[in-house]
Every structure is written in structure tokens, then in C-alpha cells.
Amino acid sequence: MASILAMTSWMPSVTALVLGAASLGAVEITLTFTAPPPEAVAVWYEGRTGRLPATVTVDQVERTFTPAVVIAAPGATLEIRNSDTQQHNVFALDGRLKQDVDLGLGAPGSLLTRAVDWPAGEVLRHGCKIHPDMRLWVVCTTSPEAVGQRLERGKRTVVLHLPGDPGPVRLWAPRLDPLVLAPGATLPLTLAGRPIGTAHADGP
Numbered sequence: 185m186a187s188i189l190a191m192t193s194w195m196p197s198v199t200a201l202v203l204g205a206a207s208l209g210a211v212e213i214t215l216t217f218t219a220p221p222p223e224a225v226a227v228w229y230e231g232r233t234g235r236l237p238a239t240v241t242v243d244q245v246e247r248t249f250t251p252a253v254v255i256a257a258p259g260a261t262l263e264i265r266n267s268d269t270q271q272h273n274v275f276a277l278d279g280r281l282k283q284d285v286d287l288g289l290g291a292p293g294s295l296l297t298r299a300v301d302w303p304a305g306e307v308l309r310h311g312c313k314i315h316p317d318m319r320l321w322v323v324c325t326t327s328p329e330a331v332g333q334r335l336e337r338g339k340r341t342v343v344l345h346l347p348g349d350p351g352p353v354r355l356w357a358p359r360l361d362p363l364v365l366a367p368g369a370t371l372p373l374t375l376a377g378r379p380i381g382t383a384h385a386d387g388p
């Protein structure tokens with residue numbers, strides 16, 4: 185009886201904490217790097233499905249894909265504009281994802297399209313055959329909430345805000361070992377087993 189009473193007296197504060205976290209409608213993910221960070225990072229809810237736009241647009245300005253990381257649903261159309269003063273040649277080559285796509289030369293002012301035709305949960309890098317430094321990462325996911333960004337060199341702490349009801353978060357970066365973060369968890373970040381830092385998701 186005493187233990188039940190003790191539990192009951194605990195319950196309201198625990199419930200309030202859980203509801204408090206959920207009502208914020210977001211998960212804050214903090215990445216702390218002990219080695220040079222990857223070029224880009226993205227997070228989305230693992231296994232979640234929802235409505236996503238049928239078309240996603242990326243621009244090319246000053247030899248840079250803008251934004252550098254985009255989120256797209258399976259089957260969506262990816263539009264790639266060229267607002268630059270020079271031509272670009274967008275391509276994607278990834279044996280594992282069975283991708284060998286060359287969109288050809290895109291003149292200034294042009295708009296090229298392709299289908300997001302690789303599996304959900306996978307990220308396909310695109311580049312430009314003329315400018316090898318150009319990088320675009322397209323995240324294919326069914327999660328209605330997802331965010332990604334290019335990371336600055338030398339950055340040691342990155343905080344991402346993923347909107348939506350808190351739940352397990354999939355964390356992606358180029359060559360990063362697959363990682364799913366439950367709310368409240370802290371896990372090591374590793375590249376092919378080599379530690380490069382930690383990831384923490386806030387939560388109850």
C-alpha cells in the first residue's frame with residue numbers, strides 16, 4: 185500500500201513533464217563534434233508518414249545549390265533552377281541506390297526536373313559535372329517533418345529543431361553510421377565506426 189501511495193504521489197509531476205515536452209511540438213537535437221563535422225546533416229521522424237509537397241524546388245546561385253539539403257517525398261518532382269550567370273550540369277551517381285542520372289546542360293534561366301525515384305529513408309547526393317565543389321543532398325522521406333542543412337567547416341556544435349510531435353528521430357550525414365535517437369537519448373556519432381562526437385535529443 186505504501187508503495188502504491190508513493191507511486192501515486194509521483195504520477196502528476198511525471199505526467200506534467202511528458203505533456204510539457206509534447207506540447208512544445210518539436211525535438212531539439214544537439215550535435216557535438218570532436219572531429220571535423222560532416223558536410224551536411226538531416227533529421228526526420230523514423231517511420232512517420234504524412235503529407236509532403238508534390239514538387240520541391242532547388243536553385244543554383246553563385247555556383248551553389250540553394251538550399252544545399254532538401255526534403256522530398258517518394259515520387260515527388262525535384263525542380264532544379266539555374267539562376268546563375270553560367271551553365272551547370274546536374275548529375276547523381278550512386279551504385280547502391282541504382283542512380284546514374286545526368287540532367288544535361290542547364291543554361292542560365294533554365295529549369296530541369298527529375299523524379300525522386302529512390303527509396304524513402306535514403307539521401308541522394310547530386311553534383312555538377314562542371315563545378316565539382318557543388319553539392320546537393322536530397323532526402324527522400326515520408327516524414328512530414330524533416331530538416332537539413334549544410335555544416336560549416338570547423339563548427340563544433342550544431343542545434344537542429346525538428347517540429348512535430350516528439351518521437352524517434354533518424355539522423356543522417358554523409359557516411360555517418362545509421363542512427364536513430366529516441367527523445368532524451370544521447371548516442372555516439374561514428375563514421376565507419378570512428379567516433380566523431382555525440383548526438384542528443386531533448387525530451388522527457
Ligand SMILES: [Cu+2]
Pocket residue numbers: 247271272273312313314315318
Ligand atoms: Cu555547375
